[in-house]
Amino acid sequence: MEFGIRQFELALMHRMRDLNPGRVEDALGDMGASWAELRAAHTTWTKMAHSSRVPKGLSMLRRLLGPPSHRGERPIGSLTCEVARWALPSWPGLEFEALAGPDRAVWNYWFVRPGGETALTFADLTPWSCVVADVAASFPGAVQCEGAAPHHWAVDFAHDGTDYRARFVYGLYQCLDKAPAD
Template structure:
């Protein structure tokens, strides 16, 4: 069985089920996939990553990146690769490569830069980490509880929230303190 864009999206969704199972169920139904196909894509992607490292598996699955360019970080210059994915047309899957070509980070981003959202506009699968950072001054980033999970804590109207992300894509909001 080949591994292409559809299987890659399903592999991403498999991890997203950790935080937003209902949204993933709706998405796989909308694209005509089954839970078995979701699991098979995740298993196959995991096997591929154990054999091949760096960006090569992504290039094999997704083709050439739609964007490739340098990204300065202090005194380092890294390389950024981006691919468009049908399930998230306003976003791109971004891979940040360190100076030695190793993958430093990979997640969904908004190619044109973050948008500012109101609290009411925080909608699962519609915004990314940078959007929440730009929308809520003082937001603090943190690691999530599993691989490819991320968290952003922020305060809105005297309540502290934790926005949870998988592969940089917003999944759900938890109340931390009132």
């Protein structure tokens, strides 16, 4: 299987279906893709990630996605990390960002909004429309926390007296739940 942008998007959607299978099914229809193609893309992505013959880190992403739309550096503590971002057709207005450490190993990758977060209202929380930074900045007192599975993330916040948990996969908003009681 040749692996490029389409297959990369499908591999990302494989994990997104954990939280939002209906949205993934709609996207597959829009792409003219099948569940079998999604599973095959995920299998190929996993094999590449563990293969000794495939480049790792940013080199692998560049090979699969082409030149990034943005390259730069970001200081994190006493380290300077490399940042690369790619625009992907299924998520217009957002970019897939990879953050690599000094050894060029990718430390994190997720969706971001180029130019920084945007202000949201509660009604703006629609799947695949916003990222962690948007939600965290839009609701006073919001707290970011790890999600329940790899590449999952959450933001807890209150709105109109109710506590909520916004759930994300690869930093992309998927769904909203009432926050669990501690």
